[in-house]
Amino acid sequence: MTMDIETSEYVLDPAPAQPENLGTILVIEDDPRMQKVLRKIFVDERYAVVVAGDGHTGLELFRSERPIAVVLDLILPGISGRELCQTLKSISSQTPVIILSAISEVVDKVLLLELGADDYVTKPYSPRELMARVQAAIRRQRKPPVASTFRFGSCEVDFKSMTAWRSGTPVVLTAHEFKLLKFFTENLHRVLTREVLLNEVWGYNAYPTTRTVDNQILKLRQKLETDPATPKHLLTIYGAGYKFVP
CATH class of the missing domain: 3.40.50.2300 (Response regulator)
Known part of the structure; x- marks a missing residue:
């Protein structure tokens, strides 16, 4: 509380701003x-x-x-x-x-x-x-909606019809591989830990191991990368996780 000397009236100090709720x-x-x-x-x-x-x-x-x-x-x-x-x-x-x-x-x-x-x-x-x-x-x-069809490198993936091609040749992906790949396309250039991938793609109650993540990414590389041994899109960030670069 402060006092105005001219009018001898007390003026209340403004209350501190309260943090806005998130919804x-x-x-x-x-x-x-x-x-x-x-x-x-x-x-x-x-x-x-x-x-x-x-x-x-x-x-x-x-x-x-x-x-x-x-x-x-x-x-x-x-x-x-x-x-x-x-x-x-x-x-x-x-x-x-x-x-x-x-x-x-x-x-x-x-x-x-x-x-x-x-x-x-x-x-x-x-x-x-x-x-x-x-x-x-x-x-x-x-999250903003992701386009049904996503293209990167020599690959084209249609998540709606669950079909994929590499260099014009059809590639067979499992439902879970489509789900993992879609999550990567929704998080371009973001480093994703194995724990995040387990929670967001496999779900909290699936209880797979982090090795499960590694194995499925290895399979995606074999199917979609031109040279799986030196991937250009599904990158390993050592000590952190994985990153997808289109």
Whole structure:
């Protein structure tokens, strides 16, 4: 507080600027204790948080708040998490939905993804893991769309039809090789660690080893590089990871 000498009036100093939040995350969870934990996790990372304790309220908040991501518990009163996930995606397919689930069976995880979930976290989970998954889902949603056809060197790849050619000759790539290559084309000239590739391409629950990354990149080089022993596009950055140069 300061005082104006001429008028003898006190003038309040302007309040310090508050950091702008990064967007609103909708948490749909019926356990009050977990609501408090989840709110703290996201508020600490500068997100605004709205919380719903049941499916109907969650749906109303989704429509009114337009969140940048949803964290959704599977077991809810009113509307089941599965049904709600489908409904949310039908309203806004671009909004990431991350499921919280105690289910560990592979068939149920596949079902969740088929319902439209962008990711799932199996309970119990660490706050760091959950935050990483939510932020990764938000980043994927915000990435500018990549053209269906990508050309580099003597290669041409059509990600939509999953076809590839080198020097005009068809090249057979597996679905996972297409996925890895697409991630590289979305991150041109960026050094990608093996851990980033494992998380973003294989997924957190796949549990492959870093050697898996090396082997698949070796196969891509053999199929797409003119001289796989001295690659010009899929480059190794020793001590760091890999970089793609078109």
